[in-house]
Amino acid sequence: MKDHIRIVLVGEDKTGKSSIIYAHIFDSWQERVGPVIPEFVLSPALTSAQVTVHLVDTAARTPDKVDQELKKADVLCIIYDLSRPESFFRVRDYWLPHISQLGSKVPIILAGNKADIKLVGFLDELNKEIPKLLETYKQIEETIHVSAKKLDVHGLFDFAIAAVLHPIEPLYDRNTCDLKEDYSQALRRIFWLCDRDGDGTLNDNEFTKFDNRCFGETTQGSKLLQVKKLIYEHLAENPTIGGSPGDVNDDGINFLGFLVLHKFFIRNRRTDTCWVILREFGYGDDLKLRRDYICPIKMEIKPHVHCVELSEAGTRFLYQVFSICDKNRDGLLSTEDLEPLQAIVPDPCLFMQNINFLPSSSSINVKQFLLLWSLAAFQNYAHVLNDLAYLGYGDGVTARKFVSPFRIFDRIKDRKNRSLFQIHLQGSSAEGKKLLMNNNEASPQKEIVAKYHVVDGQEKILVMNQAVGPKYQADSVVDLACIIFDANDREKESQSLISDTQCSINEISCAPPCFYLSIPTKPDELTDSPTNDCRELEKKVGQFCCSMGVSGPYKYKQATASSADTTPPTSTSPPLSALPHALLSLSPSFSTGGARGGSYELSLEEVYSTMLRIAMDPKGHVVTKPMKLDKDGSPHPSPSSSSSNLPTTQSSTYSPPRSRNRNTHNLLVFVGIGVLGVAIIAGCVYASRKWDISFQQQPASVVK
Numbered sequence: 125m126k127d128h129i130r131i132v133l134v135g136e137d138k139t140g141k142s143s144i145i146y147a148h149i150f151d152s153w154q155e156r157v158g159p160v161i162p163e164f165v166l167s168p169a170l171t172s173a174q175v176t177v178h179l180v181d182t183a184a185r186t187p188d189k190v191d192q193e194l195k196k197a198d199v200l201c202i203i204y205d206l207s208r209p210e211s212f213f214r215v216r217d218y219w220l221p222h223i224s225q226l227g228s229k230v231p232i233i234l235a236g237n238k239a240d241i242k243l244v245g246f247l248d249e250l251n252k253e254i255p256k257l258l259e260t261y262k263q264i265e266e267t268i269h270v271s272a273k274k275l276d277v278h279g280l281f282d283f284a285i286a287a288v289l290h291p292i293e294p295l296y297d298r299n300t301c302d303l304k305e306d307y308s309q310a311l312r313r314i315f316w317l318c319d320r321d322g323d324g325t326l327n328d329n330e331f332t333k334f335d336n337r338c339f340g341e342t343t344q345g346s347k348l349l350q351v352k353k354l355i356y357e358h359l360a361e362n363p364t365i366g367g368s369p370g371d372v373n374d375d376g377i378n379f380l381g382f383l384v385l386h387k388f389f390i391r392n393r394r395t396d397t398c399w400v401i402l403r404e405f406g407y408g409d410d411l412k413l414r415r416d417y418i419c420p421i422k423m424e425i426k427p428h429v430h431c432v433e434l435s436e437a438g439t440r441f442l443y444q445v446f447s448i449c450d451k452n453r454d455g456l457l458s459t460e461d462l463e464p465l466q467a468i469v470p471d472p473c474l475f476m477q478n479i480n481f482l483p484s485s486s487s488i489n490v491k492q493f494l495l496l497w498s499l500a501a502f503q504n505y506a507h508v509l510n511d512l513a514y515l516g517y518g519d520g521v522t523a524r525k526f527v528s529p530f531r532i533f534d535r536i537k538d539r540k541n542r543s544l545f546q547i548h549l550q551g552s553s554a555e556g557k558k559l560l561m562n563n564n565e566a567s568p569q570k571e572i573v574a575k576y577h578v579v580d581g582q583e584k585i586l587v588m589n590q591a592v593g594p595k596y597q598a599d600s601v602v603d604l605a606c607i608i609f610d611a612n613d614r615e616k617e618s619q620s621l622i623s624d625t626q627c628s629i630n631e632i633s634c635a636p637p638c639f640y641l642s643i644p645t646k647p648d649e650l651t652d653s654p655t656n657d658c659r660e661l662e663k664k665v666g667q668f669c670c671s672m673g674v675s676g677p678y679k680y681k682q683a684t685a686s687s688a689d690t691t692p693p694t695s696t697s698p699p700l701s702a703l704p705h706a707l708l709s710l711s712p713s714f715s716t717g718g719a720r721g722g723s724y725e726l727s728l729e730e731v732y733s734t735m736l737r738i739a740m741d742p743k744g745h746v747v748t749k750p751m752k753l754d755k756d757g758s759p760h761p762s763p764s765s766s767s768s769n770l771p772t773t774q775s776s777t778y779s780p781p782r783s784r785n786r787n788t789h790n791l792l793v794f795v796g797i798g799v800l801g802v803a804i805i806a807g808c809v810y811a812s813r814k815w816d817i818s819f820q821q822q823p824a825s826v827v828k
Contacts (some may be wrong), residue, residue, distance in 0.1 A: 125403065127168075130178040131284045132193045134219060135203035136211045137184045140237040143272035144203065145179050148281055153273050159183060173285050194228055199284045201233045206242035206269065209249070216253065220261050231265040231287035235280050239269040262298055265291070266393075290399040294411055296390045303387060306411045313468045314405050315382050317516045322448040327376040337520070338404045355381050358388050406513065412470075418513040420523035423532075425505060428601060431533045432505040433544055434498050438529030441517050442497055446490050456487040469514045474500035474507050478574070491576065498585055499574045502544050505530055539603075544585040545739040546601065548636070551608030556643030560606070560731070561588050579736045586732060603739040606639045637742040639735055 133141040137159075146157045149164055166177040180197070182190045194200065202219055204211040215234070223232070234257070236242070236250070258264055265287040270277045295307045303311075318326055318334045326334065328348055355372045359381075372381045389397045406417030425432060434442070449461045466476060478496040479488070488496070501508045509529070512518075518526050533542050549557045561573040572589045588606075726734060 125409065126175065126198065126288060128176045128178065129285055129288050130180060130196060130198045131201060131281065132180045132182065132197035132199075133201045133203055134182050134190060134194070135184065136205075136214050139203045139205045139208075139211050140272050141203050142181050144235075144237060144270065144277045144280065145181055147272045147275050147277045149179070151275060153275060171285065172282065173289055175285070175289070177281070177285065179281075191226065194223060194226055197228070197230055198288050199231050199233065200228070201235055201280060201284055203235050203237055206236040206238050206246065209243070209246045212236070212246075212250065212253070216257060220257065223263075224261065229263065231284075231291060231293070232261065232263045233280060233284050233287060234264055234267045236267075236269045237272060239271040239276065240274050242269070262293070286396060290395040291409075292390060292395050294409070295395065295398055303383065303390075307386075308383065309467070309470070310402060310405075310407055310411055311383060311386060312379065313514060314401065315379050316464060316468055317405065317519060320448075322451060325376040325378050326382065331377065338401050351385070352377065354388065355384050359384055405519070413510070413513050416523075417518075418510055419528075420518070420521075420526045421528065423528065423530075425532060429535060431535045431538070431542055431544070432501050432530045433533065433542065434494070434501055435527070435529055435531045437527045438497075438501075438512070438517070439494060441512070441515075441529065442494055443490065445515055446493050456489055457493060458487045461487075465515070469511045473511055474504060475511065478572075495574055495576065495585065498544055499572075499587060501530060502546070502587065535601075535603075539740050539742075542740075543583075544587060545603040545736060546587045546589065547735055547739070548602040548605045549588055549590050549608060550605055556608045556610070556641070557590050559643065559728075560608075561590070577732045577736060579733045584736055584740075586736060602636045604639055604735055605636050606641055606735060608641050608643055610643065637738055639738055641731065 133145065135141060142157045142159065142161045143154070145161050145164065147153060149166070160183050161179075161181040163181075164179045166179065168174045168176055171177050180193055182193055184190065200223065202215055204215050206212075220232075234254075254267055258267075266283045268280055268283060270280050295304060296302075297304050315326065318330050320330060321327075331348060331351075352372045355377065359372070372378075377385070386398055386401075389395070402411070406413045408414045445465075446457065449457055449464060451461060462476070466473065469475075475496050478499050497508065500511075512529055517529055549560060551557070572587065574585060574587045577584055577586045
């Protein structure tokens, strides 16, 4: 709401503009006040609206100065003389077209001065012309007759201030004689917030709380009956405004009746009542929620440093929203149940967009509901904060009592305390990405998938998204990069991927931890007798993992009918029957050497758990000793480190190691050698000087 209002009076000379300002300021009449009164400022204590008002007088003989003031005005008062009809025709033929030509959109008050000496014959013609002007120029908010001599001018400035603080233009369309879409959507949200039992009707108790909140009054039974009677009569007299008398009954007022009540306010020039209600529920002049209403406290969040998750207060609020939307109390929200959210929250709503990231279903449960909001908060916390405010989070709460709906974590330091992790799937195996993201053949390929997964007794949220293209991409926001390659790649695209990844990691210091996973693009072509290309790629990947100080690579393949006897770990993930193959078993090694080649086999659930463990604690999975290489160049884990770092086929609790930055390691070695060399030189210099001093202190005879 504006705290400074600039009121500019324009019109022909000798229409009484200066006298009107003088009478309003000093509440007295003076015959001669000068051609133009200097700008006068009224303090908030002198105005009914408690705002600072600037009163600006103009002279028609200085058109350049008048145009400057027209551009700076918040509201225009066009004055004409009721005793001089030509002054009104000048308003019609010059002033209103000129103001429109300047592009001014501010409200206009059309005022006829000298009402004490008005011409009776002119009034009939005036009454015919005024409706035409109102139809042509929608900026005209009010028409009024005043008299500076009788000191009847205060109403003019009250209308001018109200036109700025309580404009009708954003609320009502004069062409269609109906409420504008933005205003109707705002009223729908206000109605939804007041209808706490979710039955679609404001009962007497709910309407009383609404009236008390907006106007500080407790609605008595007689007043409530008057409101219902007013709505009922207005509906009966104006059937074209929408609604029916049935929208008001003993049970209360439904939404259509609520709209009719506000149409009544506007048609009876009570826009101040409409704006009091809007501002009480957080709306600004643009009919959008104010920033201080959305978040009354300051939140310092750096996207590349911090991670945002729902707090306990935010989760509890969303539980309440779910309960209100779940009208049939079956624990599920259907598409029809979610329609109120779509109507209340302005587009685009991240929550509604994220529904596409769940498996296709006609309804969602409360866990999926919270999962979608958690994902949205992780993606864009500011957008979600705005969406939650529209749903009523923090409604009516002061800044001192406001509790943030988010928990803020440091992405690196607070990994173990976080609940949501983002995994970037990269590589050339498109079929492997699809399998990890739990997309069956009947559903379209999705770019992002969010799911719950239990690891080490803790429920975490796993967000997997696909990289664009097969090449490695470093992103500081990603918690783990899963590099997927195809060991059965005949086009040797996977070999190029591994080489590019090695070069990228060596060049980037802030690269996220990596997880190397072998998934065949065409499982039918994978046999226990691999080709030379398969062995060559396995050797190359093993050498790369060895050079980075990690164990790997990891691989699995879909189970066949004869090998589908392994039961996956218990998890909250969707059942494996939704996958292209019913089960994933531990895959055979590419070579007859088994684990000797450095390749470890994991099932699908073990892959999820392993990725989460690395994301939660990358440093805890660094191999203490590099793996040795066989004579043929294949990596072979050293006996001292294999016992604690290699997985077994009977346990899924193994946490794979993380790649060590070779540049950092080499730098530490170089610095250590340098420090050792400096220490040796310093010791030699010190010993040499000490020997010289002891030699000089010997007696001369001894020297001879």
